[in-house]
Amino acid sequence: MHHGNRHGRSEAAREAVLQAADDLVAEIGYARVTIEGIAGRAGVAKQTIYRWWRSKTDILVDAFVADAVQELTLPDTGSFGTDLRAHLEELVRFLEVSDAGAVFRALVGQAQHDPGLALRLRSEILPLLRARDRVPFERAVTRGELPADADIDLLVDRAVGPIHYRVLVTGAPVTAALLDA
Incomplete structure (x- = not known):
């Protein structure tokens, strides 16, 4: 047993x-x-x-972590531009369309008035997403496509920030043009 x-x-x-x-x-x-x-x-x-x-919040945090690891695959295309584009398209699909995205949006909303959840969001969920968002940039540094001293966290913010802003704040669609930019 x-x-x-x-x-x-x-x-x-x-x-x-x-x-x-x-x-x-x-x-x-x-x-x-x-x-x-x-x-x-x-x-x-x-x-x-x-x-x-x-x-239920604890359940949803665990559900989200399990989903994020499963769903956010990180294809290695051999080049920074295509890696980043593929990752951003995946992130948009994940946040806008998947059940996990619905959970993420709910948790971010709930965290605004639940300090315990806000803490878990910042200590467990966001670092997990951040680690995945960093991968295309880390690969690019390894390949010599970005300088060794590149500020990866700032680059990640600039790449994913507009996506999170549209999905969570304005509700405007994330367009191909935005991803290209």
């Missing part, structure tokens, strides 16, 4: 909870999602959820 949430049935239950939380946020919005609703969708007992997580 295996114990812990890494094996067999409990791992499957954990996956089902994360998936249910994702689906529900995308379908009905963060405010209307409840632990009961997640339990019902996942086919697990509410008690099971409370054994692993304290709140």
Whole structure:
């Protein structure tokens, strides 16, 4: 008999909870999602959820981290321009279209009046996204396409900042022209 949430049935239950939380946020919005609703969708007992997580926010942070690692693939095209373009297109799809993007938008909104979540967003979620956003630039430095002393964090801000701003603030579409620029 295996114990812990890494094996067999409990791992499957954990996956089902994360998936249910994702689906529900995308379908009905963060405010209307409840632990009961997640339990019902996942086919697990509410008690099971409370054994692993304290709140729906905790579930959604875990769901987002799992999704971001899975979905934000980083193709190596051999050149900085095409690497960056591919990554930015992927980021737009992720933020605008995927269930994980709906979760991210909900968490960013919720973080404005939830200091605990704001802390987790800044300590767990944003560094994960930042690490992925840095990859095309780090590869370019390695290949000699960017100078060794390039300020990668500033370059990342300039590349992804306009995308986050449109997705999270203005709601304007992210166009091919914006990505080209």
